[in-house]
Amino acid sequence: NNQAIVIGSGIAGLAASIRLANKGYQVQVFEANAYPGGKLSEINLEGYRFDAGPSLFTLPEQVDELFALSGKNPREYFQYRKLPVNCQYFWEDGTRITAYADIDKFMEEVHAKLGENPKNIQRALDRSSFIYRYLSPLFMHRSLHQGSTWFNKNALKAYLRMGKFGLFQTMHRSNSEQFKHPKLVQLFNRYATYNGSNPYQTPATLTIIPHLEFNRGAYFPENGMHAITLSLYALARDLGVQFHFNQKVERILVENNRAKGILVQGAVQAADLVVNNMDMVNAYKSLLNDQRQPKRLLQQPKSSSALIFYWGIRKEFSELDLHNILFSDNYAKEFEHIFSKKTIYSDPTVYINITSVYKKDDAPDNCMNWFTMINVPNNQGQDWEALKTEARAAIIAKINRILGTDIAPLIAVEEVLEPLTIESKTSSANGALYGNSSNNRYAAFLRHANFSSIDGLYFCGGSVHPGGGIPLCLLSAKITAEMIPEH
């Protein structure tokens, strides 16, 4: 059998290993950590379980597809349910909006709370679905770096509608035109953060994101987000993929411009092809530093990062759901701080993800597991110790004002993740969550391709095409595997 090596067992590395095993390769995955999943892992703290990274799950059929492709029943490995409520939104003035998954109910809610005409919402979601329909076949499902992507029926359909995709307008501008109430503009601006971008800069094209959440649905895996990793890991092993943990790859070996294998712990592992799932920037810096560097791609601005407090909370709050947002009073200022001043705003938007709402054993009785996160700049050498201390106080004060309580004494356990630890745990350049940001309309074209100028060396994962987030990482593995011949 032909040998394939995958560097890294992030979600894209796992998916690539499954796809290559299905193509007849003997696949070996080398992973620096002691566990699979990269950012999609979990943390256990004195009776509390937390999903460490991603919390929002859309397009679950992309996970199912990997099981179907392998001739397995996805339900035997992995179960999930559709959420009835996508998110609870809170503002300091007491306004609360429940984002029901049922769009009619959501429109009623927004009409009752903000007086917004339901037609504005329907129109916005229709537009979102329109952009998704024409652009996703080009920008999400195919390589942008192959001529065939640009010369086919789908591409032609998209060219004919180019003027309607919002490429020349920002997301904020587009939302301000579609909605009357500033709170609804803010709610829809938030979708830019789903790939670590700035709604005041990112093109309105990214308004496709609410289409995924509202029209296609948000889901919760029965055993938490980490179950995605565990189920794909189990599938890969059932297909004969071999995993090597605590094995940090040191070099990709290249001879006559062809990848020949890797160097790991001083030993050579030969292979017919190598798929790199490590962050592209750090891979060029460390594994490929003797090769030609794609300088322009390496210099692209990165997405935002996150500061997360994993808190075991000794109380249950019935007003909180799985996904909760406590909005900043000044969203423009918050993003200016993150992307221009590269610091944290004093009134940050706080996201609280609580899996124990659905998965009771994630916290002891009458307690909750709070994944409490704010968006922060990626690492540019800031004083993270000082920022962490300040932000912690600001977050607690904000939660206290909005929930009318004092949560500080309820915090039973705490662990913290910030850009430096995100980089040290997963090798993400600057601790960015989603690889490059999408803050200009050329961003899609300035991500690294899924192949490289070195024969037999491929790339997948959040730092390369089509970008970060679970759905795109899974598509990245698919595009990569489709370029590789069967064996």
Ligand code: FAD
């Ligand atoms: P990663 O998860 O980055 O994993 C790369 C793997 O490669 C790691 O396991 C690493 O140890 C390994 N590796 C690196 N270098 C080497 C080496 N030299 N040798 C061997 N192994 C190596 N996405 C969503 O869809 N929804 C969300 O709600 C969401 N929220 C997020 C919240 C947080 C806090 C974070 C951190 C991310 C979030 N994301 C979310 C983004 C999502 O997690 C990522 O886009 C995705 O998981 C990245 O997967 P990946 O395959 O690129 O690899």
